[in-house]
Amino acid sequence: MNERRLADLSDASKPGLAADPDRESGEIEGAAVKGTMLWFDEAKDYGFILTDEGERLYVDREGFVDGNAPVGRCARLAVELSIGDLDGERVAVDVSLVAEEPTRRARRRSGGFRSSWS
Numbered sequence: 001m002n003e004r005r006l007a008d009l010s011d012a013s014k015p016g017l018a019a020d021p022d023r024e025s026g027e028i029e030g031a032a033v034k035g036t037m038l039w040f041d042e043a044k045d046y047g048f049i050l051t052d053e054g055e056r057l058y059v060d061r062e063g064f065v066d067g068n069a070p071v072g073r074c075a076r077l078a079v080e081l082s083i084g085d086l087d088g089e090r091v092a093v094d095v096s097l098v099a100e101e102p103t104r105r106a107r108r109r110s111g112g113f114r115s116s117w118s
Contacts (some may be wrong), residue, residue, distance in 0.1 A: 034098075037077045040070050049079060049092045057083065059092040070097065 033051050040047030045061040059081075061069045070077060077097055084093035 031082065033081055033083060035079050035081060035092075037070060037074045037079055040074050042069070042071065045069070047074075049081060049095065051081075055090070057081075057090060057092040058086075059095055063091065063093050063095050065094055065096045068097070 033053070035049045035051040035057075038048040038050050038056070040059070047059055049057050049059050051057065061067055063081075078100060079095050080098050081092045081095040084091055
């Protein structure tokens with residue numbers, strides 16, 4: 001099964017899409033990292049995440065916490081993840097979707113006039 005998943009990584013080896021070659025493999029491995037979903041294919045059970053450091057990582061359904069992979073459109077969803085190793089390739093593990101805080105709106109002033117005699 002790992003051979004099938006690694007075969008699906010063929011586009012990760014294209015120039016500009018692979019991890020930074022100057023980065024050491026253990027630099028942030030295991031630490032919590034923030035990123036955004038690029039895409040996830042529900043039929044094929046894999047996708048890619050872009051970390052805040054600019055590294056593009058492979059993720060499969062088992063890489064999500066409790067198997068809760070995104071459903072439907074997921075591009076640009078915020079995620080938190082750890083970086084692991086699968087047959088020598090850096091992959092995203094323990095991925096969880098980050099709940100976005102709703103943006104605060106300014107309070108609305110009343111439309112009436114203010115009384116000058118109090």
